Amino acid sequence: QVQLVESGGGLVQPGGSLRLSCAASGSILGINVMGWYRQAPGKQRELVATITRGGSTNYADSVKGRFTISRDNAKNTVYLQMNSLKPEDTAVYYCKVTKWGDNYWGQGTQVTVSS
DSSP states (O other): OEEEEEEOOEEEOTTOOEEEEEEEEESOTTEEEEEEEEEOTTSOOEEEEEEOTTOOEEEOGGGTTTEEEEEETTTTEEEEEEOSOOGGGOEEEEEEEEETTEEEEOOOEEEEEOO
């Protein structure tokens, strides 16, 4: 099993920045893709960004140029730097890792963008 612990969410004004972190522990050997998803009230969970162990990244169009995903393989941690935040970025953000085809999810961290 893989355990994921997320941190870094909170309340921020429009135009502000936040950095999310997600640390993996447990049976971490074989983790390939790490990523972030989000779910706003009344909406389906959607992809935000993913990164492979080799560093290849993929972003949702809505966050390109504003968010940056990165990972530290030595620390088994994935990060999401969020800049120029907008009210529509408000959601619960979930970390997901994929290991040998199995997906593991974090508990989620709330991000609220409001003045």
